[in-house]
Amino acid sequence: MAEKSRNDGNHSQNAAVLLKVAQTMAKTDVAAFPRNYELFYEALSGNNPRLTRDFVALGAHPAQNQLEQIGVKHHLPGFAAIEAETIRAETARAISTISHSLKDSIAKKDAFAAMLRTFIGRLEKDPVAGMSDFADDAARLRDAVAVFEREERTFAAAMNEAVTQLGGIDSDIEAMRKASTRDPVTGLPNRIAFSARLGALYEDDKAIGPAALALVTVEGLRDMGARHGAATVEKALKKLAPEFRKSVKKNDFVARIGADEFAFVFHDVSAENAEAIAQRISASVEGVQVSLPNRAFTTQTLSLSTGIAMAFTASGGTDLFTQAELALRAVRGSGKPGTLVFSAAIGGRTKKTYSPHAA
Template identity: 45%
Template sequence: MTRQVPADASRSQARQAAIILKVAHAMSAHGIAALPRNYELFYEALSGRLPQLSRELGALGHNPQQDSLDALGLKHRLVSHASLAADRARAEAQEALADMASKLKLALAQKQAFKNELDHFAGRLAEDPVARLTEFADAAIRLREAAGRLMNEESALRHLLENGAQRFVELDGDLAESRRSLTRDPATGLPNRLALSAKLDSILETERIDQPVALLLVSVEGLREMADHHGGTVAAKALGKLSALFRKLIKKNDFVARVGQQDFAFVCRDVSAENAEAIARRLLQSVEAMKVTLPGRVHTTETLSLAAGITIAQPASTTADLLIQAEIALAGARDGAGILGYSATLGRDRGKIYGQNAA
């Protein structure tokens, strides 16, 4: 398998370069503004990772409006659009608060007017307790009208506050979803590398490691070639089956993330090195048993394989330590071992080609 790695990497780099050129050409041809979020939108559509996005983008036709492009990015929760969603939510919240402040100001003015009518009425009574009936009736009418206006404004304000409170709940959900999109892989819905780092940080820094914690870094061999040879739709189908399979195979308190085009990471608690290797073998067997049907070829299927690197957290381990160790073990597994656990000897042998930030 070692001999295949340079060729695979070369093909992947060539494919990435072709997609980037295709993105630039498509954006130029359609008159799309050179905004970072537009680049990601077109890249995701043309790379084949999100077939539905590709179809929806094509449906916009020539020279689509920026609002239409942004709507697609927000719908598919692209990372580059998370800040846009947050900005829009903040702007809407500010507008709602400004409207509330305006209504509150008007309601206070009506209260003041009502108080003035009451003061005037009370003053007339104090000055002339035996005022003529017509004068008393006129004052009562004005007082009733002021009370009516006050009630109307109070009712409108209550309605506005109720609607505003409901909208703020919705906006809070939108903001939470925007934050989640930063830590989710859009193609599978699994947590991404950022979420993996946060998970490891939480375990290693804020929780006590009373029981062993294993990090398994796996590469689904053949997934990149499947995308190259059969297109993004087939690769997306395979990714969907893989993500469902991986969710099913892990325990409730374990964690799985997609951290690369064909790389996944598993964080498993209360496991020994032997247990972790058994988990990796179960993953390997399940992936090898999975069949991916090719479009238009019902009886023709593709299969995948898996290489896994394993490391066990130590009391003084950091997230960076574990990621580097898992990367080193995975490199050894790709060299032919299939499944390989990290060791100090392996780290010394591989140390020359891995820098501090290799992971």
């Protein structure tokens, strides 16, 4: 009953956010683009407080280009095409600048070379030419050299500027690539990165090595947000992220896959090892103190519910995810945080009431 009540509460909360998104978009006369729905949902759900602050600063009637600037700034997947187009245009401008500079420089070099050839030709044809004629030609050549040197310096500066611009574009592309697979609050990999890692555990529907998937719900985080606001949740998440990172081996993996949900992949472990690691992570989290707003001497702690599944018991990534989620559901259904490894008995108890979904 306790677990059902929590699920009902989560569904009600999500439904309320979706209703608020629809109402807010209608009130602000924003176009019903899918990317706008994504932006409004992120802003109103409170999952990304920094995005929410930027969104609120736009006022009651934001323009589409303002929304797109925020979507690009926070690297929302729905705005990736706009971000890519911006990078493409900047790249085209930088390359065009280099091309024009090269053409201009080559033309000036050709003109200077022609002047030199003319001067040399006159010397060869008339080695006893008058000194005044020679002096005039030499002066013109000297002036041409001075102009050429200035032009070369200008060209070098233009090239350096273009190279710097291209370097910035390269950084933007790398930032976009990282952002598409990173959670903006914790800096951990996101659900997209997790899905790729999950698929990599199998080859031809067979596990490529001993591994475990642990799905984790941070108990108390949603309630903390409801009571104290999104900024407190962000503070808590930023405290949890380093605890998660330092609790796993170098070749292991941790990702944030939901508002209060995380996923761990442990390599080269048995079920007992995976359970022990999960319990150690839980103990670490329970030691984290989150200060509450306007309460100088009051802190709150959080706890973890963890469901574990072993790669060799599943037929693929989707099956492994389902097994771990079944184990997590069983833990949460008990009414208190804990850790549980999936077994056939768990699957048998829950399959009639559970509708699995893929990672």
